Amino acid sequence: MxxxxxxxxxxxxxxxxxxxxxxxxxxxxxxxxxxxxxxxxxxxxxxxxxxxxxxxxxxxxxxxxxxxxxxxxxxxxxxxxxxxxxxxxxxxxxxxxxxxxxxxxxxxxxxxxxxxxxxxxxxxxxxxxxxxxxxxxxxxxxxxxxxxxxxxxxxxxxxxxxxxxxxxxxxxxxxxxxxxxxxTLGDAALACHSLGHLLDVAVDVAALSFVATGASAEPFAGAVQEARPHPGQAVTAARLRGLLSREHATRIQDPYGYRAFAQVHGAAVDARERADQVVAVDLNAATENPLIAGDLAWHNGNFHSAPIALALDALRAAVVPTAQLSTARLATLMDPAYTGHLPFLAATPGESGVMILEYIAQDALAELRHLAAPVTGATAVISRGTEDHAGFATQAARHALRCVEPLEIILACEHVASTRALNPPPPPDHPLDEALIQARLRLRPQAG
The missing domain is CATH 1.10.275.10 (Fumarase/aspartase (N-terminal domain))
Known part of the structure; x- marks a missing residue:
C-alpha cells in the first residue's frame, strides 16, 4: 500500500x-x-x-x-x-x-x-x-x-x-x-470499516429470517422504494429483493423487524457511509497547528475534532435500531406461529431449545444502547482557560470501536436461530444459499 x-x-x-x-x-x-x-x-x-x-x-x-x-x-x-x-x-x-x-x-x-x-x-x-x-x-x-x-x-x-x-x-x-x-482517527477508521462489514452481513442474516418465518418481500418492491428514495434504504431493499426473489409471503403484514427493515437498516448504512467519508477527510488532512504552508506558519484550529465526533455520534446511534430489529426477528424465530416449529426451536416438546440466545442478544443490545450515548453535548476547559472547548471524538471513536463486538453477537444469535429454523435449508441454486454461506463465514471473528 x-x-x-x-x-x-x-x-x-x-x-x-x-x-x-x-x-x-x-x-x-x-x-x-x-x-x-x-x-x-x-x-x-x-x-x-x-x-x-x-x-x-x-x-x-x-x-x-x-x-x-x-x-x-x-x-x-x-x-x-x-x-x-x-x-x-x-x-x-x-x-x-x-x-x-x-x-x-x-x-x-x-x-x-x-x-x-x-x-x-x-x-x-x-x-x-x-x-x-x-x-x-x-x-x-x-x-x-x-x-x-x-x-x-x-x-x-x-x-x-x-x-x-x-x-x-x-x-x-x-x-x-x-x-x-x-x-482517534485510527480508532475511527477501524470502527467504520468493521461496522460497515457487519451492516453488510446483517442483510444476509435478515434474509435467512425472512425465509424461515415466511415474511413478505413486498415492502422492498421497486414502487415502494421509489416513493422514498433514501440511498441506504434503496440499497438494502435491492439486496433483499435479490435474495428473496423466489419466496412467497404467508402474511399480509409482518412485524416491523421485517416490514421496516430497509428503512431502519438503511439509515444505519447511510450513517456509516457519512462517517466513513468524514473520517477519510481527516486521514488525508494536514490538521497541524501551526500549519506550515507557503512561506508561513499559520496558527489555527484544524486539530479540533467536532466533525468526527458528530459523525460517530450519529453512527453509534444508528446502529442501535438495526440491532433492535435483529432482536425483534430473533423473538419471532422462537414463536411457532411464525416458524411452524416447536417453541424456541426445540428438538422435543418442553425443551428450551435456543431460548438462551434471546438473553445473550438482549445483553449485547443493552451494551450497544450504553455505547450510543452522544459525546458532543460535553465540553472541557483546561490549561488555565486557554483551551476552552473539546470535541471528545476520542471517546466517540473508542465507543464506536466497542460497538463492533455486541453488534456481531446480536447478528450471530439471529443467524444461529434462523439457520436452525430453515428446515429444510435452501437448495444449492437458491440465492439464499450463498447468503447462508457468506453470513456463516463473515460472522467469524474478524481480523479487520
Whole structure:
C-alpha cells in the first residue's frame, strides 16, 4: 500500500493495521517542502519558540524534548496493538500531506516501524478530541530510545525482526510530530470499516429470517422504494429483493423487524457511509497547528475534532435500531406461529431449545444502547482557560470501536436461530444459499 498523503481510506487503515498490507511511501516532496519552510521561519512560532497551552506567550529555547517527556503521561491499560498501529499509519499519511514541518527523514522510519509490527505502548486515557498528545509523545520517546517498542504478538504477519526503530528527533520536531488526532482517527477508521462489514452481513442474516418465518418481500418492491428514495434504504431493499426473489409471503403484514427493515437498516448504512467519508477527510488532512504552508506558519484550529465526533455520534446511534430489529426477528424465530416449529426451536416438546440466545442478544443490545450515548453535548476547559472547548471524538471513536463486538453477537444469535429454523435449508441454486454461506463465514471473528 503506497501512502502519499491523499486517498487513504478506512479500509486501508484496517488492512495495514492488521498486517495484511505493508506500507510504502510514494514521495517525500510535500513533507520536505514544509520542513525547509519551517527551518527558515523567524519570529514566534507556537510550540517551537514558545510553550504550549497557557504557556503560549512564554519564550522557550529548544524545549521540545521536554515537551515530549511531559506529555507522554497517559493512563490506564496499554491499547491493543492493532489500534496503536492504525495510529502510526494515519500519522505517517498525514505527515506525507505536508504542513507539519517535521524532518522528512523521519517518515521512512515510521513506515519501517509499521511494517515490522512494532507499536508504541500507548495508554487508553489522555485525550479529549483536541489532539492525541500523550499517544504521539510516547511514540516520539520510542523513536528516541527512551521508551521500548512493543514487539508484535503475531510476528509472522510482519517483516522479519530488525533493530528497533530509532530517529533522533530535533527539538523543533516535537510539537509538529504530536500535533495530531491520529490515534482517534485510527480508532475511527477501524470502527467504520468493521461496522460497515457487519451492516453488510446483517442483510444476509435478515434474509435467512425472512425465509424461515415466511415474511413478505413486498415492502422492498421497486414502487415502494421509489416513493422514498433514501440511498441506504434503496440499497438494502435491492439486496433483499435479490435474495428473496423466489419466496412467497404467508402474511399480509409482518412485524416491523421485517416490514421496516430497509428503512431502519438503511439509515444505519447511510450513517456509516457519512462517517466513513468524514473520517477519510481527516486521514488525508494536514490538521497541524501551526500549519506550515507557503512561506508561513499559520496558527489555527484544524486539530479540533467536532466533525468526527458528530459523525460517530450519529453512527453509534444508528446502529442501535438495526440491532433492535435483529432482536425483534430473533423473538419471532422462537414463536411457532411464525416458524411452524416447536417453541424456541426445540428438538422435543418442553425443551428450551435456543431460548438462551434471546438473553445473550438482549445483553449485547443493552451494551450497544450504553455505547450510543452522544459525546458532543460535553465540553472541557483546561490549561488555565486557554483551551476552552473539546470535541471528545476520542471517546466517540473508542465507543464506536466497542460497538463492533455486541453488534456481531446480536447478528450471530439471529443467524444461529434462523439457520436452525430453515428446515429444510435452501437448495444449492437458491440465492439464499450463498447468503447462508457468506453470513456463516463473515460472522467469524474478524481480523479487520
Amino acid at each position: 503506497r501512502l502519499d498523503g491523499s486517498g487513504l481510506t478506512c479500509a486501508q487503515v484496517s488492512a495495514a493495521a492488521y498486517g495484511r498490507a505493508p506500507v510504502s511511501i510514494d514521495s517525500l516532496d510535500r513533507a520536505r517542502t514544509a520542513w525547509r519552510t519551517a527551518r527558515s521561519l523567524s519570529g514566534a512560532v507556537y510550540g517551537q519558540t514558545t510553550g504550549v497551552g497557557a504557556n503560549k506567550d512564554v519564550d522557550v529555547a529548544a524545549g521540545g524534548l521536554a515537551l515530549l517527556r511531559s506529555h507522554a503521561g497517559g493512563a490506564g491499560p496499554v491499547v491493543e496493538e492493532v489500534r496503536a498501529r492504525a495510529m502510526l499509519v494515519v500519522r505517517l499519511n498525514q505527515l506525507l500531506a505536508g504542513g507539519s514541518g517535521v524532518d522528512p527523514r523521519l517518515l521512512p522510519v515510521l513506515a519501517d516501524t509499521i511494517n515490522s509490527g512494532r507499536t508504541p505502548p500507548i495508554r487508553r486515557y489522555g485525550a479529549i478530541g483536541t489532539g492525541d498528545l500523550t499517544a504521539l509523545a510516547t511514540t516520539a520517546l520510542c523513536l528516541l530510545g527512551e521508551v521500548p517498542w512493543r514487539a508484535p504478538s503475531s510476528p509472522s504477519a510482519f517483516a522479519p525482526p530488525a533493530a528497533e526503530p530509532r530517529f533522533a528527533l530535533a527539538s523543533g520536531d516535537a510539537l509538529p510530530f504530536i500535533s495530531s488526532g491520529a490515534a
